[in-house]
Amino acid sequence: METRxxxxxxxxxxxxxxxxxxxxxxxxxxxxxFGASTTFVRGAGYVEKIIDPAYLAKLEYMxxxxxxxxxxxxxxxxILIGSFIAASSSGSxxxxxxxxxxxxxxxxxxxxxxxxxxxxxxxxxxxxxLADGCPSGHGLSGSIQLxxxxxxxxxxxxxxxxxxxRLLYGGGEQK
Amino acid sequence: MTGDMMYGLVTGILxxxxxxxxxxxxxxxxxxxxxxxxMTIVKFMxxxxxxxxxxTYALVDLGLAKLSIKPMIVGAIVIGGLIFGVGWGLxxxxxxxxxxxxxxxxxxxxxxxxxxxxxxxxLRRDLSPDESDGAHMGKFWQNYIAANLxxxxxxxxxxxxxxxxxxxxMVGEKRSVAD
Numbered sequence: 334m335e336t337r338x339x340x341x342x343x344x345x346x347x348x349x350x351x352x353x354x355x356x357x358x359x360x361x362x363x364x365x366x367f368g369a370s371t372t373f374v375r376g377a378g379y380v381e382k383i384i385d386p387a388y389l390a391k392l393e394y395m396x397x398x399x400x401x402x403x404x405x406x407x408x409x410x411x412i413l414i415g416s417f418i419a420a421s422s423s424g425s426x427x428x429x430x431x432x433x434x435x436x437x438x439x440x441x442x443x444x445x446x447x448x449x450x451x452x453x454x455x456x457x458x459x460x461x462x463l464a465d466g467c468p469s470g471h472g473l474s475g476s477i478q479l480x481x482x483x484x485x486x487x488x489x490x491x492x493x494x495x496x497x498x499r500l501l502y503g504g505g506e507q508k
Numbered sequence: 509m510t511g512d513m514m515y516g517l518v519t520g521i522l523x524x525x526x527x528x529x530x531x532x533x534x535x536x537x538x539x540x541x542x543x544x545x546x547m548t549i550v551k552f553m554x555x556x557x558x559x560x561x562x563x564t565y566a567l568v569d570l571g572l573a574k575l576s577i578k579p580m581i582v583g584a585i586v587i588g589g590l591i592f593g594v595g596w597g598l599x600x601x602x603x604x605x606x607x608x609x610x611x612x613x614x615x616x617x618x619x620x621x622x623x624x625x626x627x628x629x630x631l632r633r634d635l636s637p638d639e640s641d642g643a644h645m646g647k648f649w650q651n652y653i654a655a656n657l658x659x660x661x662x663x664x665x666x667x668x669x670x671x672x673x674x675x676x677x678m679v680g681e682k683r684s685v686a687d
Contacts, residue, residue, distance in 0.1 A: 339531065348530030349552035353559025355522045360564055360573045363515045367523065369604025373624040380625070404516035407509075409607060411520015412527065416611030419528035428613040432535030432600060443616075450616045453598025454606075454623025460592025461603060464585045465578055467592065469604040471585075472553065475578060477560035482580040486589045491542070493593015498542040501597065 341423030356477060365404055366477070368470035370461040372409045375400045394462075438502060464489070524608045533608040535600035535616070542597055599623075 359365050378400030381389040389395050420426035430443040439445060461467040464486050466475065472490065475483015509517075527533045532549045540546030567573035596602065601609050601617050603624070609617035 341529070342531045343526075343529040345530045345532065345548045345552040346555045348526045348532070349555030350559045352523060352526045352530075352552070352556040353561075353563065355519060355526065356556065356560040357563030357567065359515070359519045361567055363512060363519075364573060364576075365512075365516070365519070366576055367519075369602075373603055373620060376621060377625045402513065404512045407513045407516030408520035408523070409604070411517045411522075412524035412605055413520075413607040413611045414517075415521035415524025415526075416528040416533065416608035417524075418521070419525040420612035423529070425528075426613045428615065430615045432539075432614065432616065434536040434539055435600070446616055447619060450599050450619035451623050453595045453600070454603065454620045455595065455626045457592050457595025457599050457603050458620070458624045459626075460588050460590070460595055463588025464592055465581075465588070467604045468553075468596075468602045471578065471589075473556060473560070474576075476557045477564050478575050478577050479561065479565075480577040480580070482578045482585055485580065485582075486585050486592075489586050489589025490593045490596060493590040493595075494542040494597040495544065495593075497594050497597030498539055502539075502543055 339425070341425045353477075356473065363404065365408075366470070366474035367408070368405060368466065368474055369409050369412070370458065370467040370470060371398055372405045373458060374398065374462070375406065460493075524605075524611060527605055527608050528612055533601065533605050534612065534614055535609070538602070539597070539600050 356367055359367065374394070375398060378389060378392075378395045378398075381392075381395070382400055389400075417426070431441055431446045435446055457467075461470075464471065466472075466482075466486060468487070468490055471480075471483045471486035476487060477483075530548070530552045531537055532552045537546060537548050541549045564573065564575075568575055599606075599619070601614075601620070603620050606617035606620040
């Protein structure tokens with residue numbers, strides 16, 4: 334396995350262990366397990382509230398998960414802020430619309446990348462809705478609690494992802 | 509801002525900080541793991557799980573916390589999980605942490621916001637062409653499943669829970685979906 338030069342990076346085991354501690358602290362202090370995907374759908378609910386409140390009122394999911402700002406909303410905003418602080422303090426902040434690995438294979442076209450990202454994001458969110466969780470909610474929080482649902486979901490996330498990236502990038506060649 | 513929101517913000521900042529320091533939110537790392545050529549996120553995630561697991565269960569045993577376990581619904585979780593994986597492989601970010609990628613300048617993470625628009629509704633109803641038509645797929649499944657499970661047809665329009673009915677009926681998992 335290659336080690337790319339990236340001086341600001343922490344050992345993933347260390348960062349992972351600290352993340353585990355943060356999640357324990359969160360459960361201890363507020364009783365909240367990590368989870369993020371609902372907030373994104375709520376975000377859409379906010380916009381809907383402005384465009385078509387009548388439709389919003391008809392959506393059962395939105396009645397159950399009202400578009401309000403709550404713990405998880407702030408958690409998601411915090412991820413943005415925390416990542417920005419970490420990136421800018423270590424000089425690894427880099428504005429780019431096309432990731433390096435994507436560029437190597439599919440070129441520099443931001444529209445092409447954006448289209449795939451949009452389609453992928455939609456599929457991922459629908460999947461998260463069906464499975465009732467994302468890698469944070471199921472993968473981290475579920476597995477932390479030894480939930481069968483968490484482990485199974487995590488495995489399925491990876492299986493689906495491995496298949497697609499194999500189709501996108503081909504397989505077999507070793508770096 | 510309520511106390512809960514404040515805690516959410518602080519927790520999120522710490523989480524985002526560590527995600528960035530561990531280099532686990534960017535496309536290259538996420539797809540690297542799915543291509544099985546860079547195991548950074550796997551190391552990060554499994555370590556977080558192992559550490560978090562010990563602490564969480566210690567808290568639960570001491571009576572300081574409660575578990576919040578999502579039910580194992582085979583059909584929904586397996587099929588939903590696989591669908592999620594397909595989207596993840598295309599998008600290259602976990603939806604939840606895509607804003608973390610934006611935080612380190614990866615602007616394509618912003619695509620999650622327009623994307624989640626299409627996932628906002630009561631999925632099955634939105635996918636059904638005509639709600640007044642009793643013969644459309646949704647109704648068909650609904651009646652088929654209700655008949656098979658010996659349950660009364662659902663009142664009102666199908667929602668998320670009905671996906672579970674559909675998926676359960678395909679997989680054959682017997683479990684009450686009445687919450």
